Amino acid sequence: MLVTPGVESLAVVIEEMRTWAYDPDLAALHVGDLGWNHQFGAQALAAALRVWQVDDRLAAVGLLDEPELLRLTVAPGFRHDEDFVRDLVADLDADDGRVLPAGEVALEARFGGPLHDLLLGQGWEYDEPWTPLVRDLSEEVPEHHLRVEDVDPDRLDDRLAVHQSAFDRSTFTAERWRALTQGPAYSRARSLVGYDEQDDAVAMVTVWAGRPGGPGELEPMGVARDHRGRGHGRAICLAAAAALQEMGCSHAFVSTASSNVGAVATYRAAGYEEKPQVRDLRRSAPRST
Numbered sequence: 001m002l003v004t005p006g007v008e009s010l011a012v013v014i015e016e017m018r019t020w021a022y023d024p025d026l027a028a029l030h031v032g033d034l035g036w037n038h039q040f041g042a043q044a045l046a047a048a049l050r051v052w053q054v055d056d057r058l059a060a061v062g063l064l065d066e067p068e069l070l071r072l073t074v075a076p077g078f079r080h081d082e083d084f085v086r087d088l089v090a091d092l093d094a095d096d097g098r099v100l101p102a103g104e105v106a107l108e109a110r111f112g113g114p115l116h117d118l119l120l121g122q123g124w125e126y127d128e129p130w131t132p133l134v135r136d137l138s139e140e141v142p143e144h145h146l147r148v149e150d151v152d153p154d155r156l157d158d159r160l161a162v163h164q165s166a167f168d169r170s171t172f173t174a175e176r177w178r179a180l181t182q183g184p185a186y187s188r189a190r191s192l193v194g195y196d197e198q199d200d201a202v203a204m205v206t207v208w209a210g211r212p213g214g215p216g217e218l219e220p221m222g223v224a225r226d227h228r229g230r231g232h233g234r235a236i237c238l239a240a241a242a243a244l245q246e247m248g249c250s251h252a253f254v255s256t257a258s259s260n261v262g263a264v265a266t267y268r269a270a271g272y273e274e275k276p277q278v279r280d281l282r283r284s285a286p287r288s289t
């Protein structure tokens with residue numbers, strides 16, 4: 001059953017999601033994604049969440065990451081539950097706006113079970129490919145050349161400057177930073193900024209650990225525009241892996257649009273293994289009824 005989560009249930013949803021078995025090779029919706037979206041405030045995050053429960057148990061969580069994109073994950077025990085998945089598909093494919101708006105929409109659903117086939121059977125199609133990349137943390141992470149510091153209020157300006165330089169259309173601000181760090185997922189996260197030999201802030205990353213011993217996510221990662229092509233991307237991805245290893249994670253993972261060849265090359269250079277591509281689903285045809 002689809003329920004409307006309030007601000008007070010954010011921590012409960014995140015704690016419950018942390019307990020779900022997580023396959024980094026698929027890079028499905030992770031607590032880190034909820035954590036990153038907490039930058040818009042608890043109210044906005046709650047409004048962007050779609051939550052399904054069965055007998056008071058959390059069965060599925062969707063995050064409306066863009067107005068027409070829902071990123072969905074389902075509790076392992078419900079992925080192959082035909083009845084539950086059929087009801088879920090009915091909610092996803094409805095155009096009453098409770099889950100997704102009417103018309104053209106995209107869905108990220110990186111898990112097994114009948115969901116894809118049911119949606120494909122209703123006219124949905126596969127969309128652009130994404131590439132998950134995974135670094136096993138069971139062995140020591142190599143050294144690199146950057147001096148890496150945790151972002152604290154004194155280093156916030158450096159972090160923001162690198163972030164804004166790395167992402168053209170960034171809307172990340174100090175206020176968003178503070179909101180992000182107040183979210184429940186940030187209790188197991190770290191933000192890093194990397195400095196080069198001239199002491200310039202050149203690279204940044206935030207890492208999110210899931211459950212203890214589980215995989216941790218990089219979101220976001222970037223290098224300042226004027227400092228690219230000098231190995232700083234590789235270095236900050238190694239620093240991210242080392243930070244997640246310190247936090248007890250089994251793997252560091254990330255996913256990027258396969259078209260972002262620079263990012264894929266950078267993660268690979270840092271020892272992240274490229275995994276088979278995963279695809280979102282898209283409903284493109286306007287509804288005829």
Ligand SMILES: CC(C)(COP(=O)(O)OP(=O)(O)OC[C@H]1O[C@@H](n2cnc3c(N)ncnc32)[C@H](O)[C@@H]1OP(=O)(O)O)[C@@H](O)C(=O)NCCC(=O)NCCS
Pocket residue numbers: 166167221222223224227228229230231232233234235254255256260261262263265266267269
């Ligand atoms: C992707 C990004 C982090 C790369 O940073 P960088 O400091 O230039 O990367 P590095 O110098 O460490 O390069 C690492 C490797 O990737 C390769 N690479 C980097 N950018 C590349 C590009 N645009 N096209 C092809 N290869 C590229 C380098 O040649 C190098 O390969 P090598 O080790 O085989 O020589 C940077 O371009 C960036 O911040 N982009 C915008 C933000 C972004 O896309 N983040 C990832 C989102 S998931």
